[in-house]
Amino acid sequence: MRAARYYGKEDVRIEDIPKPECGEGQVRIAPAFVGICGTDLHEYLGGPTFCPVSPHPVTKETIPVTLGHEFSGVVEEVGPDINSFSIGQHVVVQPTISCGTCGACKAGVENTCHNGGFVGLSGGGGGLSDSLVVPASYVLPLPENVPLDVGALVEPLSVAWHAISAAPLDESSTVLVLGGGPIGLAVVQCLGAKKVKKIILSEVAPARQQFAREFGAHHVLDPRENDLVAMTKELSDENGADVVFDCAGVPASITTACQSVKSRGTVVNVAIWEKAVPFNPNMLVFREAKFTAVLGYQRKDFEAVIEALGSVGQLQPSRMITRKIRLEDLVEQGILALTTAKDQVKILVDLAA
Amino acid sequence: MSMKAVRFHGERDLRYEDIPEPQVGKGQVKLKPAWCGICGTDLHEYLGGPNLCPTTPHPITGDSVPLTFGHEFSGTVEEVGEGVSDYKPGDRVCVQPIIYDGTCGACQEGLINCCYSNGFIGLSAGWGGGLAEHIVVPETALYHLPDNVSLEIGALIEPLAVGWHAVNVSPFKPGDAVLILGGGPIGLSVIQALVSRGADKIIVSEVSRQRQEFAKQFGAHHVLNPLKDDIVAECRRLCENQGVHVVYDAAGVQAGLDQAVHAVRARGTIVNIAVWEKPCSIHPNDLVFKERRYMGIATYVKGDFQDVLDAISEGRMKPEAMITKKIKLDEVVEEGFKTLIKDKDNQVKILVEIAGGS
Known part of the structure; x- marks a missing residue:
């Protein structure tokens, strides 16, 4: 499958990698739209900062890692023990990776986890690919009246x-x-x-x-x-x-x-x-x-944003999407465009385009 | 009628001199100051001022330099003005020295300490000061001393109220670990306020050996020397490898702040009480990645003085040992300010006795 992988400063490659297996407790998602974030930009221009150069304490991965942490998608497959999601369902992923055992996690502040990271930056796959597998606990259903492109805005709104x-x-x-x-x-x-x-x-x-x-x-x-x-x-x-x-x-x-x-x-x-x-x-x-x-978000923030998007008129962020591009154009029309164009808010990669 | 007063004229220019005795007016009370503490702020003003002392007329008092010094003091009521009913001659009192306009946005929310025009009796606004034989203040600035609280202790209420207020406004709760x-x-005074609330893990960072001893005496559980000990590592070791819940900065130096941001746990708070001499440097990411908080604290509000008086009267706070030296009004410069400059480490509070201290 296709994936945009970060190798280091100014080195992002669109390449073919094997599709990951979907196991117990996991959900396979086909990303639909993926936002490009300032953090991606910083990694590209001056990183690696977040992307691990030594094995990440939770994912155990090092660069190259797949990018993309602001995304929506469609459920493709669920683990044998998962019945809370169904094939074809529209979802978003809260990309927070936390260890669950450190002081911050125990204190309920997993967004400041001492060993934390993000799907799409720290390993564990990323949204800028044809498919990824995440723990079911990372996945939140998107209401039917919220389009998938707006779903990719849930993360920055959170x-x-x-x-x-x-x-x-x-x-x-x-x-x-x-x-x-x-x-x-x-x-x-x-x-x-x-x-x-x-x-x-x-x-x-x-x-x-x-x-x-x-x-x-x-x-x-x-x-x-x-x-x-x-x-x-x-x-x-x-x-x-x-x-x-x-x-x-x-x-x-x-x-x-x-x-x-x-x-x-x-x-x-x-x-x-x-x-x-x-x-x-x-x-x-x-x-x-x-x-x-403040840093990042917690699950309750994702839930509040999804609720506000689903109920009429509370949040209408679709105008934040100023451009949609193909995965193949990620670097030129996505990352590099953001460094120069101040008339852009959110550039989304459309995986189906 | 004239009286003796210690007035600040400018940098290193403090004069023991004769000035006219003030007259009591409506809503005002005339006091005979008994004991008055010398504060670090007085010292800063003496060494490098005027900074806080107004050189143009203060918006509320209209006073400017030269000003009588002394904002930590107790005294005895001599005379009361028209309309004053809560005080009578002979009453023993202490003074909450904040001068505020009562009309600005901050005052309307009860934050007289943040008044847009605020100042202090005996420092930054005028109306006289405690280092004089007489002073006239508004009735609203006074607190009765309980019978079992002496006039000497009465001069300690002001600095104790600063520590009390800081703990009160901070998110500290019993069971929390703190670094001072x-x-x-x-x-x-922060240590004493915390002890009176049952804090059981108070860590103090202090260089001077004598001050380390004072900290232990007043109830600190762990006293560290930042020149020898790794403050961050020690705070983590003493607190489940997470760090303290709250840091109180009563030092106001860069090295301390650098330690504080790493010694406090995720979502912990750094409470700054210090007035800094110059800007510092901070890396906001040190706060961001652990969602840490930083807050400023200014003096005290209504309620803090009474809380401190109650705590002392009920035996929950015993501040006597803070008084390390007593001097007379005509010795303020030589035995007071110069001692604090030369022998700061061995002194906590130098009290000035005025008119026999009663």
């Missing part, structure tokens, strides 16, 4: 859902979102699903500013032209934002976030950072504010 |  669940929020909250990339836009949509009335988004690129407006941001500001701290205060009776989501991860954003948040407010860091940054704790001291970091 | 960075007065 990152956002997990992030907004980490902060105290209600409809009356003033929220500032820094960065209008896929995750920033997903955060805006999840806030919209929670009916938050005042969503301020900061973004430099005009195309992304436009997306942010379409997805429900009430105020869209260009950080080069606006004083974000002052504008956020002005929009919140001089108090500052109840919650700030940092989906940008640049040195200026952490300072803006900590200065825009109100007394006892919360800064939620969703970004992954490339290096250490200057930080002045006094910014948080004088307002008793919190800086909370 | 720094065994100075605030670190020691």
Whole structure:
């Protein structure tokens, strides 16, 4: 079967590999649509970071590994003991790999597992292939009214859902979102699903500013032209934002976030950072504010997103899909296109194309 | 009428001098300060200020440098203004020195410590200070000392309230393991607040041997030296290989933060109490990959002073040993500030006795 395999920096190959066997407790899935993520991009440009160069503690695999961790698919085969899924059913996969035995797993925080990883990055196959086998516990059914291409957006939306669940929020909250990339836009949509009335988004690129407006941001500001701290205060009776989501991860954003948040407010860091940054704790001291970091998602986030997609109108993310490509075009029209084109949100690989 | 006061005029310029005695007004109480502690913040101001002391009129008090120092103090009521009914001459009190406007967004949510215009009596706003023979403060700044709490202990309520507030606002719950960075007065007050709540695994990281001894004396279960011990490895070893639940940073230095982010477990919290002298560096991924949290803490809110007074009155907190030296008002510079600069390790709290300490 075909698979897009990561060999190292700037080396992703579409090649033929054997189809994996489906055993007890497992489900075989034919991926339908697969999103290309910023993490894939980072692996390609500067990795391996997540992809294991020594045997992964859980999967025991090393590179080459198959890529693709944001995907939907169709059930092709189930293990002899599996009756919760049927052939032909539309599903999504929560790609979290965790050991189940470390302190974090025992504390119910398996997304921070000391030995953790992801299907599609750490071994165990990936969505960018004609077929993969995963434990049935990784699989969630997709409601009939949710198309398979939207199913591939469940993963990034779950990152956002997990992030907004980490902060105290209600409809009356003033929220500032820094960065209008896929995750920033997903955060805006999840806030919209929670009916938050005042969503301020900061973004430099005009195309992304436009997306942010379409997805429900009430105020869209260009950080080069606006004083974000002052504008956020002005929009919140001089108090500052109840919650700030940092989906940008640049040195200026952490300072803006900590200065825009109100007394006892919360800064939620969703970004992954490339290096250490200057930080002045006094910014948080004088307002008793919190800086909370979130990572990935948990099963309840996947379930909440799927429910919101299934029920009418709560989440309508299909416009996030800005391009669909063939597996053979993954590198040129997918990964490399994302490095240059700021008018792209989600590029999906259509395995059937 | 004039009185003696210790006033801050600028960097390394603290003067014991005569100034006019303040007059009591409506809603105000005139006190005779009895004991007043010298705080690290006073020292910073003396060595490198003015930083917090206003050089232009403070928005609430209208005062600016020179200002009378002293924000950790107890005293006796001398006279009360019109409309004051809860206090009478002779009452023994301590002062919660926050000055706040009561109208801003933070104050309206009860966060007077985060008031947009806030300041401190005896430091960053004026209205006099504890290092004087008399002071006039609003009635709302006062707390009665219980009969079994002395005026000397009354001067310790302020620093103890800082530690109490930090523990109160933090996610600490009984059974949690904690690491405290720094065994100075605030670190020691955090230890005492935790002990009074039944904490059974308090780890303290402190360089000075004398302060290590104080930490043990006040109830720390494990005292580590960051110059010799691997703080991260020790915290993991002592806590099921996971790390502590909460870190309290009462040191405010880069090396401490670097240890804190790895000594705290997944979803654990770093509680910063320190006011930092300069920005530090942090790698947010160190927080991200374990969903760790970092929070700032500022002084105290209404309720903390009373909680501390109750804890002492009921014997759950015994802070006497924090007092390491007592001096007179005319010795503040030589025996107070200069001792804290030269002999910091052996001192926790130096108390200044004013007018015979009663």
